[in-house]
Amino acid sequence: xxxxxxxxxxxxxxxxxxxxxxxxxxxxxxxxxxxxxxxxxxxxxxxxxxxxxxxxxxxxxxxxxxxxxxxxxxxxxxxxxxxxxxxxxxxxxxxxxxxxxxxxxxxxxxxxxxxxxxxxxxxxxxxxxxxxxxxxxxxxxxxxxxxxxxxxxxxxxxxxxxxxxxxxxxxxxxxxxxxxxxxxxxxxxxxxxxxxxxxxxxxxxxxxxxxxxxxxxxxxxxxxxxxxxxxxxxxxxxxxxxxxxxxxxxxxxxxxxxxxxxxxxxxxxxxxxxxxxxxxxxxxxxxxxxxxxxxxxxxxxxxxxxxxxxxxxxxxxx
Amino acid sequence: xxxxxxxxxxxxxxxxxxxxxxxxxxxxxxxxxxxxxxxxxxxxxxxxxxxxxxxxxxxxxxxxxxxxxxxxxxxxxxxxxxxxxxxxxxxxxxxxxxxxxxxxxxxxxxxxxxxxxxxxxxxxxxxxxxxxxxxxxxxxxxxxxxxxxxxxxxxxxxxxxxxx
Amino acid sequence: xxxxxxxxxxxxxxxxxxxxxxxxxxxxxxxxxxxxxxxxxxxxxxxxxxxxxxxxxxxxxxxxxxxxxxxxxxxxxxxxxxxxxxxxxxxxxxxxxxxxxxxxxxxxxxxxxxxxxxxxxxxxxxxxxxxxxxxxxxxxxxxxxxxxxxxxxxxxxxxxxxxxxxxxxxxxxxxxxxxxxxxxxxxxxxxxxxxxxxxxxxxxxxxxxxxxxxxxxxxxxxxxxxxxxxxxxxxxxxxxxxxxxxxxxxxxxxxxxxxxxxxxxxxxxxxxxxxxxxxxxxxxxxxxxxxxxxxxxxxxxxxxxxxxxxxxxxxxxxxxxxxxxxxxxxxxxxxxxxxxxxxxxxxxxxxxxxxxxxxxxxxxxxxxxxxxxxxxxxxxxxxxxxxxxxxxxxxxxxxxxxxxxxxxxxxxxxxxxxxxxxxxxxxxxxxxxxxxxxxxxxxxxxxxxxxxxxxxxxxxxxxxxxxxxxxxxxxxxxxxxxxxxxxxxxx
Numbered sequence: 019x020x021x022x023x024x025x026x027x028x029x030x031x032x033x034x035x036x037x038x039x040x041x042x043x044x045x046x047x048x049x050x051x052x053x054x055x056x057x058x059x060x061x062x063x064x065x066x067x068x069x070x071x072x073x074x075x076x077x078x079x080x081x082x083x084x085x086x087x088x089x090x091x092x093x094x095x096x097x098x099x100x101x102x103x104x105x106x107x108x109x110x111x112x113x114x115x116x117x118x119x120x121x122x123x124x125x126x127x128x129x130x131x132x133x134x135x136x137x138x139x140x141x142x143x144x145x146x147x148x149x150x151x152x153x154x155x156x157x158x159x160x161x162x163x164x165x166x167x168x169x170x171x172x173x174x175x176x177x178x179x180x181x182x183x184x185x186x187x188x189x190x191x192x193x194x195x196x197x198x199x200x201x202x203x204x205x206x207x208x209x210x211x212x213x214x215x216x217x218x219x220x221x222x223x224x225x226x227x228x229x230x231x232x233x234x235x236x237x238x239x240x241x242x243x244x245x246x247x248x249x250x251x252x253x254x255x256x257x258x259x260x261x262x263x264x265x266x267x268x269x270x271x272x273x274x275x276x277x278x279x280x281x282x283x284x285x286x287x288x289x290x291x292x293x294x295x296x297x298x299x300x301x302x303x304x305x306x307x308x309x310x311x312x313x314x315x316x317x318x319x320x321x322x323x324x325x326x327x328x329x330x331x332x333x334x335x336x
Numbered sequence: 337x338x339x340x341x342x343x344x345x346x347x348x349x350x351x352x353x354x355x356x357x358x359x360x361x362x363x364x365x366x367x368x369x370x371x372x373x374x375x376x377x378x379x380x381x382x383x384x385x386x387x388x389x390x391x392x393x394x395x396x397x398x399x400x401x402x403x404x405x406x407x408x409x410x411x412x413x414x415x416x417x418x419x420x421x422x423x424x425x426x427x428x429x430x431x432x433x434x435x436x437x438x439x440x441x442x443x444x445x446x447x448x449x450x451x452x453x454x455x456x457x458x459x460x461x462x463x464x465x466x467x468x469x470x471x472x473x474x475x476x477x478x479x480x481x482x483x484x485x486x487x488x489x490x491x492x493x494x495x496x497x498x499x500x
Numbered sequence: 501x502x503x504x505x506x507x508x509x510x511x512x513x514x515x516x517x518x519x520x521x522x523x524x525x526x527x528x529x530x531x532x533x534x535x536x537x538x539x540x541x542x543x544x545x546x547x548x549x550x551x552x553x554x555x556x557x558x559x560x561x562x563x564x565x566x567x568x569x570x571x572x573x574x575x576x577x578x579x580x581x582x583x584x585x586x587x588x589x590x591x592x593x594x595x596x597x598x599x600x601x602x603x604x605x606x607x608x609x610x611x612x613x614x615x616x617x618x619x620x621x622x623x624x625x626x627x628x629x630x631x632x633x634x635x636x637x638x639x640x641x642x643x644x645x646x647x648x649x650x651x652x653x654x655x656x657x658x659x660x661x662x663x664x665x666x667x668x669x670x671x672x673x674x675x676x677x678x679x680x681x682x683x684x685x686x687x688x689x690x691x692x693x694x695x696x697x698x699x700x701x702x703x704x705x706x707x708x709x710x711x712x713x714x715x716x717x718x719x720x721x722x723x724x725x726x727x728x729x730x731x732x733x734x735x736x737x738x739x740x741x742x743x744x745x746x747x748x749x750x751x752x753x754x755x756x757x758x759x760x761x762x763x764x765x766x767x768x769x770x771x772x773x774x775x776x777x778x779x780x781x782x783x784x785x786x787x788x789x790x791x792x793x794x795x796x797x798x799x800x801x802x803x804x805x806x807x808x809x810x811x812x813x814x815x816x817x818x819x820x821x822x823x824x825x826x827x828x829x830x831x832x833x834x835x836x837x838x839x840x841x842x843x844x845x846x847x848x849x850x851x852x853x854x855x856x857x858x859x860x861x862x863x864x865x866x867x868x869x870x871x872x873x874x875x876x877x878x879x880x881x882x883x884x885x886x887x888x889x890x891x892x893x894x895x896x897x898x899x900x901x902x903x904x905x906x907x908x909x910x911x912x913x914x915x916x917x918x919x920x921x922x923x924x925x926x927x928x929x930x931x932x933x934x935x936x937x938x939x940x941x942x943x944x945x946x947x948x949x950x951x952x953x954x955x956x957x958x959x960x961x962x963x964x965x966x967x968x969x970x971x972x973x974x975x976x977x978x979x980x981x982x983x984x985x986x987x988x989x990x991x
Contacts, residue, residue: 048490050490056539056825056828057539057542057543057546057825057828057829057832058542058543058546058822058825058828058829058830058831058832058833059828059832062832063832063835063836066546066547066550067550069547070547081488081490082488082543083489083490083906084543084905085905085906085907086699086905087698087699087700087905088680088681088698088699088700089681089686091698092696092698092699092905095695096907121686122688124695125695170953170954175686176684176685176686177686196953196954196956197953198950198953198954199683199684199685199686199946199950200950201683201766201946204765204820204821204822204828204831205765205766205821207819207820207821208637208765208815208819208821211637211819211821212637212638212639212640213637213640214640214641214950214954227820227835227840227841228820228840228841228842229840229842230840230842230843230844231819231820231842231843297550297836300836300838301835301836333377350926350927350928353923353926353927354665354926354927354928354929356923356927357923357924357926357927357929358668358927360923361668361672365675368675368690371689371690371692372689374689376685376687377685377686377687380682380685380687386949386952386957387685387687388682388684388685388687388689389689390949391678391944391945391948391949392675392678392689392690395671395674395675395678395941396675398667398671398674399668399671399672399675402664402667402668402671403668405664405668406664406665406668409664410927410928411662411664411665411928415718415925415926415928416722417926418718418721418722422720422721422722422723423721425720425721425723426717426718426720426721426922428720429716429717429720429890429894430717430915430918430919430922433713433894433898433915433918434915436894436895436898437898437908437911437912437915440898440902440908440911441908445899449895452891452894452895453891453892453895456887456890456891456894457885457887457888457890457891458887460720460723460886460887460890460891461723461887462885462886462887462888467888468888471888471892472891475892475895476895479895479896479899483899483903486544487530487536487540487544487903488544489540489899489903489906490906491899491902492902492908
């Protein structure tokens with residue numbers, strides 16, 4: 019090795035070491051939010067929209083980490099088993115918390131967490147293609163009653179909330195449908211467009227971002243939605259269906275109370291911040307917030323209710 | 337055009353390895369086949385698309401058939417067989433990577449990578465210690481910096497220091 | 501055309517240009533590093549796009565996207581370690597070329613073919629975007645199944661000379677991909693009660709193991725301290741024009757395959773590259789050179805995987821259906837930017853569509869420059885003493901396997917695949933078919949079982965669909981063709 023190379027190397031090492039000293043202190047205080055779904059989806063975008071404001075409020079780096087797999091249970095389990103020091107938390111959505119927990123044995127339960135805040139909640143809607151023959155929920159039910167099993171319902175994931183909602187619809191209307199498992203919202207939309215499926219149940223913001231190609235038959239909520247006041251609800255058409263998709267931040271059980279409180283404050287600050295509200299507005303996604311205690315009570319109520327829905331459909335693990 | 341594909345000093349062998357690999361695959365296929373009788377969920381029983389083991393059984397049948405063919409007629413390979421010192425180096429390196437992976441969980445990325453980057457070249461017969469140490473330090477630190485700060489992938493940490 | 505020239509002026513703002521260059525460079529970098537790929541690159545730049553205007557945000561994302569698909573090929577050539585799954589096919593011809601000292605020319609072929617394939621796909625996107633989107637709606641699960649079965653013939657295509665081991669390798673890939681949750685019922689299979697395995701064995705750690713680890717382990721066995729180091733040319737060299745002339749057909753065919761496969765959501769660049777490669781191997785006049793560093797193979801698979809970049813945007817933009825995790829991230833960012841995907845995009849928001857065309861054209865040129873300027877740097881890797889290089893590649897690969905999901909299990913899977921890869925190579929089993937099997941298996945299984953749901957369990961109904969029937973017949977023809985050829989040469 020020549021001296022010049024040696025000198026260059028040493029210089030480079032020095033520069034990097036200096037950068038490290040600087041970065042090391044920042045990284046030491048970083049908080050990782052595990053998102054149990056892949057990047058680009060609704061949960062991911064919502065979390066990333068909160069990232070900056072939360073970092074400001076906490077005075078620490080906030081890193082989003084996507085750990086997708088097995089219906090979101092892998093990522094939520096990762097957070098449940100993390101060191102309870104407030105540095106690893108998860109954006110835990112409704113599915114992994116309150117439906118997957120009934121379907122199979124998981125290394126966590128609703129009691130494995132300290133609840134920080136509810137970060138989003140929005141209703142789902144029964145959607146058909148823009149040129150579908152069905153104009154109202156009644157048309158759809160009438161067709162299904164005449165031709166049992168003829169309607170094909172695209173399911174984004176087995177045991178997910180849209181699946182549960184579909185089962186609840188079939189139960190409430192007394193109809194039979196064929197369930198076609200696909201791989202998320204995009205493929206479900208594709209199935210509608212190419213005529214493979216007749217309906218599916220997306221989140222309302224998916225509905226509005228694909229407004230050109232989809233029509234809502236019924237919003238699954240107890241009242242009309244502020245962002246879409248013209249869309250009728252299922253309740254108005256005589257079906258008692260109120261099925262939201264939600265998610266919130268949770269920390270592993272045993273995280274010190276002061277850390278949880280700091281995260282709760284950061285979460286509230288992020289959600290009430292103007293940039294966050296603006297972005298959700300752009301996505302036509304209604305915003306929601308609950309503090310840790312309310313969120314915990316809410317999760318446990320949803321947990322029991324979804325158990326009931328799954329039990330009726332015969333999907334419960336014995 | 338000269339190629340290094342066939343090295344005359346290493347005769348093409350590997351018949352025994354080919355049969356061994358095929359047998360190992362057959363054993364694995366048998367193990368997985370025994371698993372296809374596991375109980376399936378109520379939903380799977382009710383589904384039109386056949387159960388979860390419908391498709392894997394076709395694949396297992398193909399694996400079994402091809403595995404048998406390979407046992408009966410292994411094809412000679414031109415990959416030179418490692419032997420003597422080469423074999424020792426390769427095995428040692430596999431173990432070293434296993435220890436390194438274990439080290440990642442126990443001692444974090446920076447410490448275990450520095451050790452690996454210093455010791456692995458030494459084990460492979462590179463004796464210029466100063467160069468190795470310098471390269472190891474610069475390389476590990478820059479990779480660490482790149483992942484943690486640019487890619488925002490937080491690497492495993494040691495329990496002893498704050499941050500790495 | 502005038503509209504596009506006008507748009508070119510519009511995108512030539514300093515911020516947009518900066519975004520294109522930065523995006524492409526970042527993309528090439530994440531592509532080069534084994535394990536990290538397009539998705540890591542895109543999620544890395546995603547937060548920056550939030551606060552940007554539409555055009556620069558698109559410039560950044562498209563730059564990362566195109567750059568990362570190209571970057572993976574460089575590592576495939578230099579180290580026999582595809583940086584991304586998309587360039588697994590590239591290693592089969594690129595690495596033998598590098599081994600005989602022609603790394604600079606191999607990178608030249610790949611860079612030029614990538615750029616031309618990318619530009620071709622922009623052309624297709626411009627002329628036939630809405631047609632392709634409508635066409636892709638003819639593909640229901642039944643057609644996907646037929647396409648998947650057709651793509652399986654690639655396994656035979658790349659296994660010429662070692663048919664049984666190659667097919668076995670492919671079948672093992674198909675099998676390994678079934679571990680984890682069943683895509684249709686969600687039932688767990690072959691997980692042996694391990695919770696971590698319920699997410700299945702993912703592709704990236706397996707590729708890192710089969711290619712990077714096993715290559716390094718075998719290199720360690722072959723190190724000869726007394727031998728003089730092989731002379732490897734470093735730098736970047738474009739192949740002469742006369743070499744190109746006979747390969748224009750390969751280039752065109754690769755690009756068409758890439759465009760077609762890319763326009764179907766849920767297939768992807770890796771599939772396209774393998775189909776193009778095995779098609780080239782079947783039809784090339786120089787087919788006997790395949791596997792020994794034949795540029796035909798490089799041109800075919802590189803034009804194909806880069807042609808996917810443009811055409812994968814077709815279903816993403818015109819239908820709102822992203823074809824893979826990569827376009828899903830891009831779609832997410834676009835929706836935040838206020839873009840409503842759908843057929844109306846091409847009529848009501850035509851400026852945006854033209855901006856995308858213009859951006860893609862410029863980005864493909866920037867990619868060429870990045871390759872030409874970066875190659876001398878990347879090829880320097882070949883001069884690093886072997887023991888140091890092995891240690892460094894092992895560290896980066898380990899991180900690549902870890903980084904996909906931030907999961908230590910993936911490191912162990914990679915190590916297992918690495919040891920398996922060593923034995924497979926020693927046994928004369930090619931590793932590329934294993935990757936093809938793993939890529940295709942989920943698509944084949946899911947479409948087969950969805951198809952059975954739709955036909956209420958009647959498999960014969962699969963043959964009543966014209967496109968599917970044609971694909972089945974072509975598949976049968978491909979399988980019978982070598983037999984026919986042998987019969988004819990004998991007779």
